[in-house]
């Protein structure tokens with residue numbers, strides 16, 4: 860059972876509360892029995908029912924225990940076909956893209972704060988100098 864091969868359209872048919880498949884890292888999980896037990900609620904599972912839930916699952920940072928539960932739900936593997944949605948969260952590409960973009964944003968924010976601080980310091984120095992000149 861666990862080595863059955865599903866296409867994306869096979870999986871897409873299982874998108875209801877009574878029959879719910881999820882794709883995570885190109886493995887197919889029958890989450891129907893688990894839906895009522897999910898600590899994160901049924902809504903989030905239904906949202907990604909019959910679809911690739913890799914990104915949603917990984918974004919939450921599920922525990923090892925959650926991953927073990929997942930193994931018990933395994934029913935097969937996904938066979939991607941031309942035209943299927945691309946794998947979500949392809950580890951190398953998206954991970955490096957997101958780190959570099961957040962790194963870039965962090966760097967820009969840092970620069971703005973630094974330049975703002977320098978400008979404020981410069982203005983303060985200028986005012987002090989002017990005040991000193993007036994007093995003299």
Ligand code: HEM
Pocket residue numbers: 881888890893897898899900903904907912915916919920921922923924925926928929932
């Ligand atoms: C069949 C796949 C899934 C399994 C077996 C699973 C299992 C679990 C488990 C055991 C927890 C408790 C915390 C932990 O151990 O990490 C949890 C929490 C959670 N899960 Fe999932 N999960 C699955 C899919 C998803 C998906 C697709 C989402 C989509 C967003 C999701 C969202 C959450 C959230 C938000 C929590 C946190 C709940 C809280 O702490 O209040 N889960 N899940």
